[in-house]
Structures are given as C-alpha cells and as structure tokens.
Amino acid sequence: MPRRSVAALAVAVAALPLAGCMDPGEPAxxxxxxxxxxxxxxxxxxxxxxxxxxxxxTGRTLLEGPTFDEDGRLHLVDVTAPAGAPKxxxxxxxxxxxxxxxxxxxxxxxxxxxxxxDGRLHLTDYAGGRIVSITPEGEDSQTVFEGDVEGRTMHPDxxxxxxxGTMFVSDSARTAYPGGEPTGxxxxxxxxxxxxxxxxxxxPNPNGISYDPETSALWVSQLDANRxxxxxxxxxxxxxxxxxxxxxxxxxxxxxxxxxxxxxxxxYQGVHGIPRILVYGPKGRLRATVEIPEGDxxxxxxxxxxxxxxxxxxxxxxxxxxxxYVYRFDALAEGTRASNGG
Numbered sequence: 001m002p003r004r005s006v007a008a009l010a011v012a013v014a015a016l017p018l019a020g021c022m023d024p025g026e027p028a029x030x031x032x033x034x035x036x037x038x039x040x041x042x043x044x045x046x047x048x049x050x051x052x053x054x055x056x057x058t059g060r061t062l063l064e065g066p067t068f069d070e071d072g073r074l075h076l077v078d079v080t081a082p083a084g085a086p087k088x089x090x091x092x093x094x095x096x097x098x099x100x101x102x103x104x105x106x107x108x109x110x111x112x113x114x115x116x117x118d119g120r121l122h123l124t125d126y127a128g129g130r131i132v133s134i135t136p137e138g139e140d141s142q143t144v145f146e147g148d149v150e151g152r153t154m155h156p157d158x159x160x161x162x163x164x165g166t167m168f169v170s171d172s173a174r175t176a177y178p179g180g181e182p183t184g185x186x187x188x189x190x191x192x193x194x195x196x197x198x199x200x201x202x203x204p205n206p207n208g209i210s211y212d213p214e215t216s217a218l219w220v221s222q223l224d225a226n227r228x229x230x231x232x233x234x235x236x237x238x239x240x241x242x243x244x245x246x247x248x249x250x251x252x253x254x255x256x257x258x259x260x261x262x263x264x265x266x267x268y269q270g271v272h273g274i275p276r277i278l279v280y281g282p283k284g285r286l287r288a289t290v291e292i293p294e295g296d297x298x299x300x301x302x303x304x305x306x307x308x309x310x311x312x313x314x315x316x317x318x319x320x321x322x323x324x325y326v327y328r329f330d331a332l333a334e335g336t337r338a339s340n341g342g
Contacts, residue, residue, distance in 0.1 A: 065112035067341025101138035165191035208259035298322025307335025
C-alpha cells in the first residue's frame, strides 16, 4: 500500500473512537465529491470586455494565461499576436482599461504565471522553446530556461510552480491521428540549479498543468486524448511516484486545454473548440459546466481561467473569429496560487 494511503488509514483508525463523542447536532463538513443524484450545475459566465480584435497579420487572436498581480490587476497573453503587437496585456477590471505590458519580435507566448520567490511574470515561449520572465511593468526581459531537454527541444505550453519556485512545464507535441506515437512530455525545471529533467514522456500532447501543494500532485490535461492525468510526485518532488488517467473528458468537438485548481481541490478545465469550462471535484466527478450566453457568437474556445486569490471571482479567456474577450463567473471555492495563471 502506498505510503500516503497507509498514513490516511492510520488517521482514519485513530479517529474512530471519537465518532460516538461528537455532538449529534453538529453537521459534518460537506464532501464536494459526495455522490449525488443531482445533475452537474450549469453556470453562465458574463462578458466583461473585449480585449483584442483578430490580427490582420495572423488572421486570428487567442487569449491565454490570465493571472492576477498583487494589486489585483489581471494580466494575460495573446498567443497569435504578431511582432510588435501587444503580447502581454494588463487589465484594470474597475475601469476596463487595457494596457500593453510587453511585446517582442519573435516570441509566441502561451501562458503566464507569477514566480513565487522573485515576483516576476514567467512566460512560456512555445515557438522559441524557452521560458522568459519580466517585471510586473514588462521590463528587464530575462531568459529563465532554453535549450534541449534530454536531447530534444522543448515546446513549453503551460507551466506551474511549487512553493520553492521549481517549475513544471507541459512540453507539447501533436499526436497524429489515428496511429501516431505520443511524444509529449512533462518537464521539471529545478529552482536551485535550473536543470531540466523529464518527469513523464510519451504523452498525447500535454497542455494544461496545475500543481496541488496539498498532495504534491500534478493535474495534466492531454489535448489529443481528451483526458486529465494525475501524477503523484515523490516526497522530494523530483520524480513521478505514480500516475494514472484520472478523468476522461466528453469533449465532443472540443479538446482539453489549460486548467486550474481552487482552494477545495476543484479542477477547472478549459477547452478549445467550444467556449466552455468543465469543473470537476477532487475525486473526478463533474460538478459544473460553465458556458457563455447563447447570443455571444463568433467564439470558439475558453482556454484558460484565473480565480482571484482569496475570492471566488473567476475570469475566463474566450476567443474566436469575433475577437478575444474576458468573461466572469462565480467559482465553486476561493482562488489560490494554483488557480492564478499557468
């Protein structure tokens, strides 16, 4: 039996004698994943503002990587922004003012996440195979990591941090249908040494990745398999102790994109192909579906979500031929670092 299971069993056995001493009038804490005959709830996200128009140079716009800074300002990236156009933007949610924070000539930035130890905004450059960081004002661009990882160039899509600043990165690689061999990876970049190692390989195009500090587990969405894997790390966080497919997603024409965790361990899974967020409980039960109003046309994806830490204010990046937008809804629980970017 795994060590964590043994520990959990010991706690449960130790608690048995106390069961008869509890105040019968004191209700037990609700289990967010308890079996229920109720259908998953349907939530509707409301449009806040339009951030981008489709770019003439690329013919599209795709917002990603929403994340809040310490002052409560929402930052996000435009994956398809051409050279010189705004690639990282900041939104004042009170005034709806959008400010350009950062741009360059070559980067294709797919996610953003604040470093827990340096206060800098970290960006995954999918095309450049690197991770860069900037100050909150978009200055002092630094390359945090670039180069081959175990003999192959990385295509970083999303990233997550642990408490010490070690990064976990989804290394995306398309799996050709129907007979292609999966070649995607999950990569760990050590906070102290900067060394990159492969935690998991032969992955069917990993995309979203979230780190759960309570269980030392990674939740990784696989774009080309429409599934979410749970990778439990070793005590030192350097290897995968066990891993399995935790959730099979009924996506229809949509594919699993980025994800986020709230304070109760609920997993918010964005999708590409339909503007929708799927919310799963800690044990994998579908608890809610978040959709946009039916009249909001020309939108094809709801790729990523940020829940403002300490609140239930959830914000979604939604994009399509009509442009790039931010929508808002009430999350099932409060936001934490694990629901603030990546």
